[in-house]
Amino acid sequence: MDHKTTAGLSQACYGFAIEGTYKDCVPYGNGHINDTYLLTYQQDDTDVPYILQHMNKTIFTDPEALMENIIGVTSFLKKKIAAAGGNPRRETLDFVFTSNGNPYFIDGFGEYWRAYHYIDQVYALDQVKKTEDFYQSALSFGRFQQMLADFPADTLHETIPNFHNTAVRFGAFEKAVAEDVCHRVASVREEIQFVKTRFDVACALCDLQSQGRLPLRVTHNDTKSNNVLIDEATGKGLCVIDLDTVMPGLSVNDFGDSIRFGASTAAEDETDLSKVSCSMELYEAYVRGFLEGCDGRLTDDEIAALPLGAKVMTYECGMRFLTDYLSGDTYFKIHRPEHNLDRARTQFKLVADMESKWSQMQAIVQNYIHK
Structure with a gap:
């Protein structure tokens, strides 16, 4: 220091x-x-x-x-x-x-x-180990949405402009690739191609919002499971923390960030990608808890877009990690030279796994859409 x-x-x-x-x-x-x-x-x-x-x-x-x-x-x-x-x-x-x-x-x-x-007398989940814990995290973030449903979202400051505007993030990624300030592009061409071939993913939620199908809400914007404190005595979700990125946003982004972090079968920076997948058991538990916590405050369009939120947020986060790696690791704290690259690779593996399970992810949400 x-x-x-x-x-x-x-x-x-x-x-x-x-x-x-x-x-x-x-x-x-x-x-x-x-x-x-x-x-x-x-x-x-x-x-x-x-x-x-x-x-x-x-x-x-x-x-x-x-x-x-x-x-x-x-x-x-x-x-x-x-x-x-x-x-x-x-x-x-x-x-x-x-x-x-x-x-x-x-x-x-x-x-x-x-x-x-x-x-x-609380604990946070750095990695989800029990389905019940993930359900409690979902319930807490759902209640966060429910309690703030009548808060005027447009009165909040956008403290990081375009924070979850994935199309804008894509532009920053392309700029980092073009500038290649650290001469790292040649070693990550496979990862760069993964991002570029999914430009439609980058635009998906922005398009739905521009069509008026996804309303503006107060959102947390960093809904990792370790941002919920669990009560040691009851095992119940108690408090949502880390409110720096509370801004106007989309409910499906909050849902999606939780899935990409908590439903993964491996740590966010796992180097053995064979360990990385999206657990459908955890995904279903989160869908159930989130919608229960929201208590009817989401629209049918928002609920139907939950799987898309999971995919977009995972893709976006991987793209951000890769962008930071290409730019010299200036945003996220790292603990080893290729830490951000490792993080990006886990997110891309999750996106690919979600794509292979897409019908199942949609079916799970449909089971809850009118409950």
Whole structure:
């Protein structure tokens, strides 16, 4: 950690209106984008934990707009949760404000930090091992859709423009191939061809939206199963986390991102592609849980497009990993030289597997469309 980051962290530890005495701050978690710490304050002889995050301004260029989105959505969710007899402190993120009333702290170097209450006695799913866990993840993200169905999506900032506009992502991919700044194109021609021959996939959801068949909704846009906290005591989905990419979007994108991450039989960066496939057992469990959580708030067109959402999001994510690899690994954090390439290859293997199971994926959704 360089001097600037160390000094900024030291300032941020005291930057929020937290009662008690500062005790400790240590690195926490394994997120790709932001730097996360477990911050502890002593309050009445009790250690109280908080999550402290350094917000990545390279990715999120307008952190104030981002936090306006998050506070708007979490405040709305708190009211819904309380009205349903739930616990707003545990069932959505509860942010700590500064003494000036801001949900972020700006250190002496112009870097942005935020803090929220730590939720204890929970676990997250880095890889789905039980069907019931994946069902609970689906139920949680479905409820997220259901609770926010009457939130005016068009009032949210688009903090990353065209985030899930796959056609625009395709253009960025083509640019990375043409520029070849790291001289990597020659070694990944097979992967490049895989992307190029599926341009119709890149346009599919945008076309449906432009036809008015897919409505604009508040979407999470990063619905990996590890962004749901599961209650240790009950095994039930408790809280949706990592709200940086909450923006206006399509419900089928949220569904699809969950499938490409959680229904895979292997880790996102698995190097042995023979282990990678889309589990139809997990896929069906997610369809069931997501639609149950949505509780009738999706249209028939949205439900019918769920398999397409899974394929498009898997294709898009693989394309993004490959684009980042070609561009010099500037977006996603990597832990080995070809990490992003490995990630891209797993996504492309999943797309191919989905294509081989397409009729089955559609049939599963049709079984639930009027339930």
